[in-house]
Amino acid sequence: MTSVTTITGQALINGNAVQGNGGSFQAFDPSLRQHIEPSFHMVDLEQINEACALAGAAFDTFRALADAKRADFLETIAAEIMALGDALIERAMAESGLPRVRLEGERGRTCNQLKLFADLLREGSWRDARIDTALPQRTPPRPDLRMRMIPVGPVAVFAASNFPLAFSVAGGDTASALAAGCPVVLKAHSAHPGTSELVARAIVKAVEQCGLPAGVFALLTGTGNGIGQTLVAHPAIQAVGFTGSRSGGTALMAVAAARPQPIPVYAEMSSINPVYLLPQALAARGDDIAQGFAGSLTMGVGQFCTNPGLVLGIDGPAFDRFAAVAAEALADVQGATMLTPGIAGSFQRGVASLAGQSCVTTLINSNDAQVQEAGKGAPALFKTQAAEFLARHALHEEVFGPASMLIACKDVAEMVAVTERLEGQLTATLQLDEGDFGAAEQLLPVLERKVGRILANGFPTGVEVSTAMVHGGPFPATADGRSTSVGTGAINRFLRPVCYQNLAQALLPESLRDGNPSGIWRRVDGALGKA
Structure with missing residues (x-):
């Protein structure tokens, strides 16, 4: 069995290491100005489609998982990333030219944001539960109305070049999508493929330990624009998280808009601050x-x-x-x-x-x-x-x-x-x-x-991962200025509202049932509380 710290150059689909069929490339050490072993194999159309189809098949099971269990899953990912130890830091140093202290700090940020979303899941307000009780004597009568936020579906995430950990495989986009209950199909950045494979193996191990469907997470490897465009165009994908260039982000936005069913692209692109x-x-x-x-x-x-x-x-x-x-x-x-x-x-x-x-x-x-x-x-x-x-x-x-x-x-x-x-x-x-x-x-x-x-009276470099942080802005800073890619508000990108009218208690989701069995904050007839 391959160790989680062994880099093979393979993609990860259905929980397995898969040899890509679309050619090969190597990582590059920018400090030494030389390529690094091993060769990485690019996925082809059939493998992209398989990863997306598996994510679609896993969606209903994953989104139905109890919030506490999904929180455990995020914390397990964080623990498995830390367990990679120096193997992760040393490979990231080689592929990025960044110093050890920067990458160790970035690893801590990556794990802390996973834990932050775990706390959010246990607290429960992210569901934005709302109840307007029936008023049968009113003219006209008001029906019983109950609303909650649910995940949108599988999300395509594109790793960023400038943060090989915190905005990459297990970064904010992946963490917030998984917290929402959305499977993730991730396109690794070709600048740090070995780092990406190590973190992806940690996520796959967490998926196995938590007994989740293997389609909850997949890692796609390759270079060029074709993989990303094919991924965004796949009908199973329901949203996109991207950090990168303005040209890259707008190209993905065009693909998403041209689909028979257009989907949102949350792209962080260009800013002069x-x-x-x-x-x-x-x-x-x-x-x-x-x-x-x-x-x-x-x-x-x-x-x-x-x-x-x-x-x-x-x-x-x-x-x-x-x-x-x-x-x-x-x-x-x-x-x-x-x-x-x-x-x-x-x-x-x-x-x-x-x-x-x-x-x-x-x-x-x-x-x-x-x-x-x-x-x-x-x-x-x-x-x-x-x-x-x-x-x-x-x-x-x-x-x-x-x-x-x-x-x-x-x-x-x-x-x-x-x-x-x-x-x-x-x-x-x-x-x-x-x-x-x-x-x-x-x-x-x-x-x-x-x-x-x-x-x-400060400077903009340094983005705190917290509940009040906004890392977003009007176009072209981001594709959708109503969103943030950092902080707990990032989960809202991958949620949508569903209203239930006059549905029997036995059929309602637990978060909307009378008596509040979930014990979460809810807005009932306009009043916020836990009643």
Whole structure:
């Protein structure tokens, strides 16, 4: 029997390791610039269809599982991931170039979010149970109406490149879909296939230990767009979770919309996360803010979806000093290995494009030929005037990596004008003191329309996994700005409401029966309680 820490290069379908029939590829070590054994085998159309069909067949059994047992399943996954030990961390280091401490922290986050959803399942409010009791004497009479949320069906999940654990095989999309009661068919990212196989084996082992249908989870391996498009088009799939490029997300949205039965795609795609340096804060602590900004921009070689890619300030000596201090801090940061050659190449093209704009001043760009040839990314900081930024949409595009643009505005009104022209964002950050509250009040109504999370006196990198977190925003930050991919609210993406009218008590789900045998929070005749 193959050990859960053995990497075979196979897909996992129906609880078994399956040799893909669609060709092969190898993982790549971006630090050593060399391929890594073993070869991974790509699934073909028949294998994709099998995984989806098995997920469909497993759905009713899995969704009927008691909440406490599904919570146990999530906690078992977390325990099995931890049991992989150093084998998981070392393979992830080799495939990503990320340091051990980062990946150990990411593993902890992955397991903690599984446990967070387990707690949510036991608490029960996620079902949003509502009861309007019958009013037979009313004219017209009101029937007995009872509503709860149920899972939508099997979910296709696409692992992200920049978080090989926390946004990958057992990441937030998988955790929230499984918590909802949705089987998951996961497309592994080709940048870390060995890491993916190890985590997938831990999930499959948890499926076996908990006595669940094998179709509850499958891992599909391969490169290119064909596997993902075939997966999303399969009629058994009822929703999609994706984290990646704007082009990749919109391509999947097009496939999902073209189906005979269109389905929702929850895609996290593009964000430049503006930071606002309001006048009083900039004057009082501009140097400290500049240092913090430099640290945030270069964290993880800038490969975070919440990277501060845009900084707005009032033109003048204080903003000039901020620019100088930030550039000096960035100059001390050496170029570092990026996750994949593709990401490194895209970053270098984006930096070159900004540096080539006549209206843009380059404050620092350490991406020399040696850095580029090594597949690394080094800090780059640019500056332009608000009027130029407003006139050139090309300046609004995300450069994924440690690059940012400073925007010199005439006044707060011009800050607001720039904000109005921005696309949807994951975050916006206000650096402000009490004397800036008036300026903040002008910005907040616009920011509420434009972003999913508004921060004060911090930096956007670092997303807390909690009940109140929103990691989402209007398009193109996400495909559906009403959703979040982090926090317990992420479960709502994979649920839909069902109402039961005048159904006999014996036929009602337990969560809606009189006496509240589940002991969960419910809204009865408009009043929230556990009665």
